[in-house]
Amino acid sequence: MNGTLVNTAAIIAGGLIGISAGGYLPERIKTIMVQALGLSVVLVGLKMALSVTDLIVTIGCLLIGAITGELIRIEYWVERLGEWMRVRFRSNSSTFAEGFMSASILYLTGAMMIVGSIQDGTIGDSTTLYVKSLLDGVIAIPLASTFGIGVAFSAISVFLVQGSVTLLASHLLFMQDPDVLNAVTATGGLLIVGIGMNLLKITKIRIGNFLPAIFYAIAWAVFV
Numbered sequence: 001m002n003g004t005l006v007n008t009a010a011i012i013a014g015g016l017i018g019i020s021a022g023g024y025l026p027e028r029i030k031t032i033m034v035q036a037l038g039l040s041v042v043l044v045g046l047k048m049a050l051s052v053t054d055l056i057v058t059i060g061c062l063l064i065g066a067i068t069g070e071l072i073r074i075e076y077w078v079e080r081l082g083e084w085m086r087v088r089f090r091s092n093s094s095t096f097a098e099g100f101m102s103a104s105i106l107y108l109t110g111a112m113m114i115v116g117s118i119q120d121g122t123i124g125d126s127t128t129l130y131v132k133s134l135l136d137g138v139i140a141i142p143l144a145s146t147f148g149i150g151v152a153f154s155a156i157s158v159f160l161v162q163g164s165v166t167l168l169a170s171h172l173l174f175m176q177d178p179d180v181l182n183a184v185t186a187t188g189g190l191l192i193v194g195i196g197m198n199l200l201k202i203t204k205i206r207i208g209n210f211l212p213a214i215f216y217a218i219a220w221a222v223f224v
Contacts, residue, residue, distance in 0.1 A: 003120040003129025004166055008159045010137030011107065015152025018144025025145060033142040038199030041106065045196055048189025051182060057220055058186050065187075065213025075101070075208030085153055099147025101208055102195055103154035107136050108161050109188035109214065114175050117162050121169025129162075174222055183217035 022030060052058045069075070079097040107113070116128030136158075144151040165172065174180060191213070194205040 001120070001163055001166055003116055003126030003133070004159060004163045006126070007107075007129055007133040007136060007162065008155045010133040011103075011140050011155040011158060012152050014137035014140025015144040015149070015155070018141040018151065019149060021141070022145030022148075030142075030145050034146045034199055037139065037142045038196045040196075041199060042193055042196030045189045045192030045194075048185045049193060050186075051189070052186035053179075053182055058183075058190070058217065061183075061187055061216040061220060062190060062210065062213045065216050066210050068212040068216075069209030070206075072212075073209070074211055075206045078104075078208045085150075095147045096150035096153075099143065099150030100153050100157075101150075102147065102198065103140065103143055103151045104157035105191060105207055105211070106139070106195055107154060107158050109184075109191050113162055114165065114181065114184055117165035118169045118172060118176055121166040122173070175218075177221065179221040180218055183221040184214060187214050187217040 025033075078101050081097075081100075083097055085096070085100070112128055112132045116126070116132055119125040119127070120129055140151055175184075191207055191210050194207045194210065197203055198205055198207065
């Protein structure tokens, strides 16, 4: 769990720095920072997505996952959770839920999370998660300067989800299978591209509703 604890602390630290610095930055500087981050996120997402080995399967999982998420209304419930947390902790941020959700997805859909958690849980090697912590902490700064405290609260998602994968790692060795990693990387990459497009205000994609696509991709890689 050491890697996840460090990762959680890095996100909180980066988020707090971003919130503190955000008040002193002119709006045009924050705008250009978010645009730079948006372009960077799109680049990272494209690099992940282009690792796809079976294009039709990835597209199919994305479509079915999107329909599933829309029927379940995942984003709606995540926004409700974010709003409850905003009220519970007396935050006046109007972008709390958006920051919480965008940051949570960004931090949890990469292959580094899965590989690093399994390494940490099985052989006690936290190196990958330490590298992820550095990246997540840096990304949290410009995100929090724009979206506010919700980004720092995404550390709760990382702690719960990433920590659970670490604790269950001995039973999730199948996740190290190259086909599974490729499926997660490619599908997760597409979701990250969507986050980048939202940051750039190109459109408004309900990314949360696409989350089932990752589980469909894993199931296809494992069972089919």
